[in-house]
Amino acid sequence: MRHDRYGETSVHITSQPVRVFMGAYGLQKDSIFTAKFSGVISRLIEAGLSEKWLSDEMDNVAKITERRTQDEPKAFVLEQVQGALFIIVLGLGQSAIAFAVEVMCGAGRPEERQKDAVKEWVQRRQHSY
Numbered sequence: 001m002r003h004d005r006y007g008e009t010s011v012h013i014t015s016q017p018v019r020v021f022m023g024a025y026g027l028q029k030d031s032i033f034t035a036k037f038s039g040v041i042s043r044l045i046e047a048g049l050s051e052k053w054l055s056d057e058m059d060n061v062a063k064i065t066e067r068r069t070q071d072e073p074k075a076f077v078l079e080q081v082q083g084a085l086f087i088i089v090l091g092l093g094q095s096a097i098a099f100a101v102e103v104m105c106g107a108g109r110p111e112e113r114q115k116d117a118v119k120e121w122v123q124r125r126q127h128s129y
Contacts, residue, residue, distance in 0.1 A: 025041075027034055044050060078085075 024039055027037065
């Protein structure tokens, strides 16, 4: 940390949190309760209750996570991956059908089609002279 010539730092540590949590409550436009709600919400934040509630919830999540991690790992069952396997088999089936159609229609032999096209072009050129 840097100090100036008087030995003081340019950093000020506050007891208030730097970040602000936004909360929204629906009220009618120009409601008579707007100022009261704003005051109550400000007092709740200034008292640190929102921080405490967040901390309490984080503790609850940590306890739940602890309980889950204490269980022994379980092996996968076919029912857990059944959907993924079904999608893979369906995709493989569709690709096999598409491949079979290409082979039957001759789309898999472009060099033969090119040779045929060249022969046709040569024949047309010979007939035109």
